[in-house]
Amino acid sequence: MLMNRHLVKPDDFSVEEINSVLELGMDIKKNPQNYFNKCEGKLMATLFYEPSTRTRLSFEAAMNRLGGRIIGFSDPNASSVSKGETLEDTITIVSKYVDIITMRHPVSGAANQASAVCPLPFINAGDGGNQHPTQTLTDLLTIKSLKGDLNNLTIGMCGDLKYGRTVHSLAKAMSRYSGIKFVFISPDELSMPKSVKEDIDGVEFIETSSLEDSIGNLDILYMTRIQRERFEDKNEYERLKDSYVLDMEKMDKANKDMLVLHPLPRVNEISVEVDSDPRAVYFEQAQYGMYVRMALIMKLLGID
Template identity: 55%
Template structure:
């Protein structure tokens, strides 16, 4: 595993192994705290994303490794006209592994051509964000004890939501998954996903417009932000926005072991009263993100068996 660009690059078996490593890290972190000593992670964020960058950096430091990099492109050689390939050629001389974020779709793939070290896509535009998907899978696996036989509801902006598309693809490989897409007409899941994936694989899915009509059936409710600027007009936004704000009332009829997920940052699409509810798992996702990134770094550096036993 030299590069991770698209979460679908990984087989189900590889994902299982990463989840196993992450679970082992969670069980006893101290055994992993020096395994990446003398290794350097470069975080190359051509587009700012503090949360993702800090998660990668915390992961590497928690493995005993070191970190260098940049948090936005404004001050890099890119602004002098250097190509992404050249930047990667150079920086891959300075480090042992790269986590790269870029506003252009496909940039991390181009970068792999010249990288001398393993490279992880930390998000490329609206395209892929594989470590978020792996984090989501780890969270589901830990909370539900399985990745199959689940009814998964996605709610909010399903048209542009990169995390929703990736997780839908990833979950489609497990047995007996029922998908429920909850969105306003403007923000429904794209046709290509329905046609090429859901219909093509003959998967069980339905599309609805409110949380309330399906809440009883869900094992997982995956919330995303509904951005005002996505709507055709102000009235539609005002009419619809409360429909996609999750509060304790909308959760009343849920299964007791429902889990509520969110890729964060959250603005107001989940009220803070939900935060202390045991069904809320979005802050656990954050914690899992760090552990999954630790597992991934270990695996890509080939150090997963170097751990103290």
């Protein structure tokens, strides 16, 4: 069903197809020994045009755990990009060597550009402030595993909602499930883009600048960092960077079963004291990312 497909944005897959990836990811977490050699003989390229820790290493860990191998780069200056090679030519050449390609790029729309010329399964590992579909799959697997369901949830998204590709993708993905409500928590300058709100048309949401007033109504609190690298005006970043800090005082106002997610890395938007709260699942969330990427790789390669 998903063999030889591209994943550029979450809605490239139907809800049923997403659920099939999540179910496989849950089984991989439960029975990892059953999957150690599933991709033996397969080769994946990881092309990372901007810095990444979790996404790149989780993809590489996923392929290694499946028995496959990896080639690629984590610095475009170490490739022919530094000589002026076009993105299309890079993808075309690399596709001659591997079975599947994963790419992270700082320019919004680069994933569409790359996938258009890619004859192999292509995975968008994040393109600028646009989309980050495998982080969305990570978030969905985390929520489904820990909450038991993806329906009937009130989800708070807090921080940089303007530039945060993770919240853009997650809002669109979660809006496809039933009984979903969103609370968008941000400064006016970093509010959820109009285009995202239009994409979730028909789903209830409110916008507020107050985390304290909202936290008690949430099933999920999705924290984000204020992204310095997305700001052209660094003074604007300095003014907004400490807009929200989640600490135990705020956590005391939250429901006992609320989950705190964060795509990471964090800067100072979650106090270290929150790490010991059982509702803080962002490090566990990173591990779920490896399992869901293992499942995605298998699905796109047509491996059962």
